[in-house]
Amino acid sequence: MRDQLREYIKAHMIKDTSYPLKDDEPLITGGLVDSFSLVELAIFIEDTFGVHFDDPELTAANMNTVNQILSNIEAKQ
Secondary structure (H helix, E strand, C coil): CHHHHHHHHHHHHHCCCCCCCCCCCCCCCCCCCCCCHHHHHHHHHHHHHCCCCCHHHCCCCCCCCHHHHHHHHHHHC
16 A cells, blocks of 8 residues: 555656655655645545545645555545
8 A cells, every 4th residue: 555655646746756755755845745636646545545535634734744644544444
């Protein structure tokens, strides 16, 4: 799940598949992606992992790193 998520973020959000994304690297507050991309990410997560996030959950505070996103997915599974 971690690898799928990381590869999706690199390909579709950062748009650089060679980027060495770390699991604790800040995506939004670090300027790698904008907060509008979280909706796209939520759709990917729902389609791929069967987990739904409501709009209020799609914030930099909840979804800023790969580790945070995975924790939120696992909490909902």
